[in-house]
Amino acid sequence: xxxxxxxxxxxxxxxxxxxxxxxxxxxxxxxxxxxxxxxxxxxxxxxxxxxxxxxxxxxxxxxxxxxxxxxxxxxxxxxxxxxxxxxxxxxxxxxxxxxxxxxxxxxxxxxxxxxxxxxxxxxxxxxxxxxxxxxxxxxxxxxxxxxxxxxxxxxxxxxxxxxxxxxxxxxxxxxxxxxxxxxxxxxxxxxxxxxxxxxxxxxxxxxxxxxxxxxxxxxxxxxxxxxxxxxxxxxxxxxxxxxxxxxxxxxxxxxxxxxxxxxxxxxxxxxxxxxxxxxxxxxxxxxxxxxxxxxxxxxxxxxxxxxxxxxxxxxxxxxxxxxxxxxxxxxxxxxxxxxxxxxxxxxxxxxxxxxxxxxxxxxxxxxxxxxxxxxxxxxxxxxxxxxx
Numbered sequence: 001x002x003x004x005x006x007x008x009x010x011x012x013x014x015x016x017x018x019x020x021x022x023x024x025x026x027x028x029x030x031x032x033x034x035x036x037x038x039x040x041x042x043x044x045x046x047x048x049x050x051x052x053x054x055x056x057x058x059x060x061x062x063x064x065x066x067x068x069x070x071x072x073x074x075x076x077x078x079x080x081x082x083x084x085x086x087x088x089x090x091x092x093x094x095x096x097x098x099x100x101x102x103x104x105x106x107x108x109x110x111x112x113x114x115x116x117x118x119x120x121x122x123x124x125x126x127x128x129x130x131x132x133x134x135x136x137x138x139x140x141x142x143x144x145x146x147x148x149x150x151x152x153x154x155x156x157x158x159x160x161x162x163x164x165x166x167x168x169x170x171x172x173x174x175x176x177x178x179x180x181x182x183x184x185x186x187x188x189x190x191x192x193x194x195x196x197x198x199x200x201x202x203x204x205x206x207x208x209x210x211x212x213x214x215x216x217x218x219x220x221x222x223x224x225x226x227x228x229x230x231x232x233x234x235x236x237x238x239x240x241x242x243x244x245x246x247x248x249x250x251x252x253x254x255x256x257x258x259x260x261x262x263x264x265x266x267x268x269x270x271x272x273x274x275x276x277x278x279x280x281x282x283x284x285x286x287x288x289x290x291x292x293x294x295x296x297x298x299x300x301x302x303x304x305x306x307x308x309x310x311x312x313x314x315x316x317x318x319x320x321x322x323x324x325x326x327x328x329x330x331x332x333x334x335x336x337x338x339x340x341x342x343x344x345x346x347x348x349x350x351x352x353x354x355x356x357x358x359x360x361x362x363x364x365x366x367x368x369x370x371x372x373x374x375x376x377x378x379x380x381x382x383x384x385x386x387x388x
Contacts, residue, residue, distance in 0.1 A: 002107055002108055002109065002110035002152070002155075003027070003029070003034070003105035003106060003107045003108070003189070004105065004106045004108070004156060004159060004160060004163070004183050004185065004186060004187070004189070005038075005041075005103070005105055005106075005183065005184045005185045005189055005196070006026070006103075006104045006105060006106050006163075006182050006183055006184055007182060007183070007184040007202050007206065007219060008026070008103075008104035008182065008206070008219075008220075008221040008224075009099075009102055009103055009104060009202075009203060009206050009207060009221075010102060010104055010221040010222065011028060011082060011083055011086040011101070011102040012026070012027060012028050012082075012104065013082040014027075015027035015107065016225075016228075016229075017232075018106070018162070018166070018228075018232045019162065019232060019235065019236050019239065020236065021236060021239050021240065021244065022108075022158065022159075022162065022239070022244070023107075023108065023109040024106065024107065024108055024159050024162055025106070025107040026104055026105070026106055026107075026228075027104070027105055027106075027107050028101060028102060028103065028104060028105065029100055029101060029103070029105060034105075035097060035100050035101055037189060038100040038103060038105075038189065039096045039097045039099075039100040041100075041189055041195050041199075042096050042099060042100055042103075042195075042199060043096050044194075044195050045195035045196065045199035045200060046096070046199075046200060048194075048195065050197055051195075051197055051198065051199055051200045051201060052200040052201045052203075052204055053200065054068075054200065054204065056092070056095055057092060063204075063208075065095060065099075065203075066092065066095070068203070068204065068207040068208060069087075069090070069095075069098075069099075069207065071207065071208075071209070072207045073087040075209065076222070086101075086102065089101075099203070104221060106159055106163060106182075106183065107159075108155045108156055108158070108159040109151075109155055110151060110152050110155065156187075157252075158248055160181075160183060160186040160251075160255055160259075161248050161249075161251030161252040161254075161255050162235075162248060162251050163181050163182055163183050163186075163251075163255075164179075164181045164183075164251045164252075164254040164255040164258060164259075165235070165247060165248075165250060165251035165254060166182065166228070166231055166232060166235065167180060167181045167182045167218075168254055168365060168368065168369055168372075169231045169234075169235075169369060169372060169373070170218055170224070170227040170228055170230075170231040171218050172214070172215055172216065172217045172218040172224075172227075173215055173216070173218070174215055175362060175366060176215065176362070177362065177365050177366070178258075178358070178361060178362060178365070179254065179257055179258030179267070179361075179365065180258065181255065181258060181259065182218075182219075184196055184198070184199070184202060186255060186259050205219075206219065206220060234376050235247065237376075238376060238379075241379070243379075250274055250277070250278075250372075253270050253271070253273060253274050254271075254274070254368075256270060257270040257271055264357050264358055264360075264361055265332045265337075265340065266332075267361045267364075268325065268328055268329055268332060268360050268361060268364065269329055269332050269333060271361065271364040271365065271368065272298075272325060272326065272329040272364065274364075274368050275298060275302055275364070275367060275368060275371065276294065276298065278368075278371055278372075278375065278382070278386065279297065279298070279301040279302060279305070279371065279382070279385065279386050280294050280297040280298055280301070280386065281297070281386060281387055282294075295323070295326045295327075295330070298322060298326050299319050299322045299323055299326065300319075301385050301386070302318075302322050302367055302371065303315055303318045303319040303322055304385070305370060305371050305374045305382065305385070306318050306366075306367050306370045306371070308374060309370035309371075309373055309374055310370065318367075321360075321363055322367070324343075324360070325360050325363065325364065327343075328340060328343060328360060331343075343357075344357050
């Protein structure tokens with residue numbers, strides 16, 4: 001399977017291109033093997049006991065999977081002919097397969113490796129040899145068995161990095177964004193991996209209209225699609241200018257910060273490096289105190305771009321917050337955790353004016369997005385600012 005699972009659920013008539021150069025797409029599972037793998041994944045999540053387990057259908061008054069599906073159908077079948085046609089195939093006895101067919105996946109190029117390994121496995125079986133790479137409906141393959149330089153591993157990670165960058169640039173969470181990716185799971189699905197703990201909660205929230213909000217409109221594909229297309233087009237233009245490795249690398253930092261750590265200190269350290277990468281340069285150590293010089297660059301250049309991005313923002317507050325961020329970044333980088341604790345203890349606890357260490361992470365995401373937006377508008381100016 002050459003796809004990762006998103007948190008979008010919507011029947012698509014055809015795939016949606018995210019990046020032609022990287023060969024990334026949004027799509028539904030199409031082949032019987034893809035549908036079967038995702039169906040099994042959904043069933044395992046449903047039967048696991050640690051996720052929301054709605055009844056499939058019921059004669060009593062309760063929310064059921066079927067109710068949510070039919071509500072979705074009634075909401076969109078009038079404006080989308082394909083939704084109407086898709087729901088004509090619904091069979092209660094095959095509900096998990098039906099949902100698998102409408103779940104949105106993010107595709108990547110596996111460079112023919114699935115087919116090659118399938119053929120190799122069949123050949124080894126025919127020759128009576130033991131095969132440790134097992135594929136197909138009866139032979140699950142463990143993603144962990146592949147080496148780090150394997151095309152499936154490399155390309156799936158590039159897609160996960162890309163999705164983290166895309167999510168930062170198109171989310172609608174305003175000042176509440178904390179690194180969420182449009183991927184429900186950043187790992188490639190196979191029959192040996194445990195399912196995500198929020199599969200059916202995702203299904204419930206995305207198909208229940210009462211839980212949709214303006215701030216969360218990017219989490220629902222029909223309302224997210226315009227912005228996804230716009231941002232993916234901007235990213236593709238940047239890739240065509242030779243920026244793919246730089247931007248995918250930034251995406252990798254974003255992915256690590258959101259998916260691989262729950263430690264706010266680590267997140268502050270990682271996200272600060274993105275701004276340093278984009279805007280600061282190494283000063284002459286014979287003329288400047290390096291740490292002090294980078295801190296001043298960080299504050300001045302970032303506040304300039306963030307203000308240019310939105311002139312309703314208070315530039316003095318931005319600069320002050322950036323000074324705090326860089327100060328805490330330095331404390332963390334140098335192991336001065338006593339100073340970090342002192343900062344946390346001094347944060348406001350006044351009702352209605354509460355402050356949290358996590359606020360630094362939220363602000364960092366806001367600043368990184370603003371810098372990237374300005375970078376895409378005028379790369380020459382931002383590069384000039386970086387080198388000044």
